[in-house]
Amino acid sequence: MAVLGERLRELRRRSFVGRDSEVSLFRTALAEPGLIFVHGAGGVGKSALLEVFGEVAEAAGRPVVRVDVRHLRLAPGAMPAVAGGDRPVLLIDTYELLADSDDWVREEYLPSLPGDVLVVIAGRQAPRPQWRADPAWRDLMRVVALDNLSPDDGRRYLTVQQVPPEWHGRLLAISHGHPLALSMLVDAVRRGAEPRTLADLPDVVSALLTQAVDAAPSPRHRAVLEICAHAPVTTEELLHEVIGADAGELFAWLRALPFVDEGPRGLYPHDIARDALDADLRWRAPGRYADLQSRVAAAMLARIRASVDEREQVQMLVDRIVLASARSKSETCTAPPPTMQAYADRLRDGDRDPIIAMTSAWQGEQQATLAAYWMTRQPAAFWVFRSLSGEPRGYAACLELTGAELDEDPGAAAMWRYAHDNGAPRAGERVRAWRFFLDRDHGQFSSPSVTLFSACQTLDILIRGDNSAWTLVGAYADAAQWRRTLADLGFQPAPGAEYTVGDRRFPVFAHDWRRVDVTEWLRFVRARQTGAPVHLTEPGNGKAVLSEPEFAQAVRDALRDLHAPERIRDNPLLRSRVVRQHERGDRPSVDTLRDLFATGAGVLRPDLGVLVDRTFLHPATTQERIAQQLHLSFNTYRRHRDRAVAHLTEWLWAREVGQRPTME
Known part of the structure; x- marks a missing residue:
């Protein structure tokens, strides 16, 4: 009667898939003595591979000695003696537990074994440098880095485990082909679980961590x-x-x-x-x-x-986007295509014809003509996505809209009108519009260009966002495909801004940075990626977008009411962009505004700064008495006071619209 161990070995043998190159290497190694050093992370299948090595050796008539270091009392004499003469095979598992005895194993134990022995060591760490530094061991040793199962081998394993084919893609994506994770996911699915990520299975996570x-x-x-x-x-x-x-x-x-x-x-x-x-x-x-x-x-x-290197900046963002999207709970943000075979660059000589050709092929002659027009007018607006050979494989363009030259392009004109009708840019503020995006081979479907485009969009927000009023995205031709993705990135549909070029209708999505600045946007995007409940500010919710005259009046009113809480709480300056950008935690907005006034007074000419401080920040008496203390007539005092307020307003306004003035 077969013992239970034989039954277990048979079931494990049926479940073993892949590792063909490793098994082939072992079969070859049986012909001569030496050392195979297998290393890999926990759960990657080292023990299963050693079990197969043992069966191959036994089938070849070779005696096999198996050692799992976990079951030894860790002392030099604990390692087994191996008899020579029959070309034995010694399999040592969990070698990382012998780390403190590694020198002894290398210098004394293994050299003491019979000359016809083949040794296989399996552990989590690669062999230490001392192994490779010794020319003798370097000649006798073959190192095998064991990685996860390939997608094909993973599917073979799932088929053997009788997992329905419709589950294969999801389980391989969750496990990354890691054998232990894949095995535990199979068990979870058999128990009725329907995991989307590892986070859905805390027991699997706990086992993998161990x-x-x-x-x-x-x-x-x-x-x-x-x-x-x-x-x-x-x-x-x-x-x-x-x-x-x-x-x-x-x-x-x-x-x-x-x-x-x-x-x-x-x-x-x-x-x-x-x-x-x-x-x-x-x-x-x-x-x-x-x-x-x-x-x-x-x-x-x-x-x-x-960083001052745009290509490096884009690559850092690509890495961040890929990582964040992979763990996102939002379906529209998951699995961005890898970009290992592509990179983002600026427009070069020779790019014009390939860009026109790909645009004509995917979106028609009229759109191609408009791309050519903007390459001439705003060449710096264009990103080119290149293959490793340097040839263009895709492109995108973010135009700087100014109201000029818009008659040539219905898309740019529609986005400019929308921005003006829904919160016109103030003096010094910019309107940025993503007008074009394509991949040469995939159009606007999944491709490395899509990921690079997302990174370029994010970089534009982070680097150029201080003085942006609007960013509009009118580059996508399929609203249904991109609406949810853009919503997860804080961009909402812009009704009335849609436009038609040739036979294609382009939807437009928009974001007003004066109502939701970059800091709040980053919090929103992180929350949406993790599935946390969060909503962006909607227009008209009380966050003020003031014209320059309205802003100046609000500054004058705030200075007057700075020490009157019942009045200043209604001042729109407290809801302005400049105040929101400087808020910290739960600190009252009026305290933030007072700090801004004090900072602004500090960069004024000293006599004007003193006047602001005594009149508004720390008033101890009437303005008439302040004029007397400064040895000024009241009319002269008022003239200097108004000049100081005007300079302070100018300083604040520059920060409201993202400029950086110098003050005298």
Whole structure:
């Protein structure tokens, strides 16, 4: 009668798929002694692979000695003796537990084995540099980095497990092909679960953390892991910005983890480890999750703004968009196409003809003629998305609308009219309009150009948003396809701004930055990505968009009523853009306004600054007495007072519309 162990081995053998190259390597290695060193993250299938190696060796008539270090008493004498003469195979699993004895294993134990032995070591860490530094071991050792299952092998596994084909794509996307995760997802589906992300299965997350991630010796190390899960790439500089001291030591620890890889711009965890950490923290400590997300995003934003290389800025945003979208609960923001084979650049000589050709092919001759018109009028408005060879594979254009030259383009004219009818730009404010977008091969459907376009749009908001009144998006030809995505990004339909070019109708979406500034917009986008309830400010909700004369009157009224709470609370200046941009926490708006007045008075000419301070900020007596104290006639005092108020108003207005004046 077969024992239970044989039945278990048979069931495991049926479930084993893939790893063809690794098994082929082992079969070849059976012909001669040596060492195969297999390494990979927890749960990636090292033990299953060693089990298959053992069966292959036994089928070839080779004696097999199996050692799982978890079951040993860790002492030099605990490792088994191996008899020679029959070309034995020694399989050592969970080798990471022998890290402290690695020198002994390499220098004493393995050299003491019979000369005809084939050894396979499997552990989470790659072999230490000392293995490769020894020319003898370098010659005898083959290193195998075990990764997740390929999509084809993942589908084979799911088929063997009798999972319905309609589930295959979702389970592979959630698991990233990680064998342990895939196996646990199969079990969850069999129990009736319908997961969309790992966050839907806390028990799976817990198991994955134990297998793949639970390596943090302290809460501070765990925090570093969580930062690494949130950031597209992690650098020592980023750690220092987010957590402060010990960043160097913690970065070195993070760098040595088996599920963390190095790239040209920093460290990044394996996808399944990233997702498990993210889902666990979101479920376990939602408040801390939101705070960490905000701090990492702020540090990333500072890096983007500090960079002077547009291509680098776009790539950082691409990384952020791909990561945030992958964990988004909004269907319209998920799975952006990768951009590894494309990058964003500016318009160059030679781009004109390819852009006209792709536009004509997808959107007709009239649209192509308009693209050519704007390439001549505003060449700096164009982004070109290139393949690695440098040829244009797509493009987008964000026009600076001024009211001039709009008769040539019904799209630009329609967007300009909408902005004027719904909150005309004030002096110094800009109207930005995304008028064109295409991918040469995919039009406006899923492509690397779509992801690059999103990154360019975001960069335009972050870098040029201070003095923008409006950003309008009129580049998409399919309202149904893009309405929800743009709503999740804070852009609402602009009724009446739609326009027709040739036989195509283009919808328009709009955002008024004076009512919802970049800071509030960033909070909104982060909340929508995580599924948190949040709504953007709607027009007419009390946030003021004042004309310059209205703004000046509001400043005069606010100075007069600064110490009269019952009157100043109705002043529209408290709801203006400049005040909202400087608000912190729950601090009253009137206190923010008072601080702005004080800052503005400080940059005035000293005599005018003193006059503002004594008259409005810290009034101790009547204006007549103030004039006497300053040795001025009352008429002269009033003339200087009005001049000071005018300069202060000018200073505030410049900040209201995003300018940066110098004051005398």
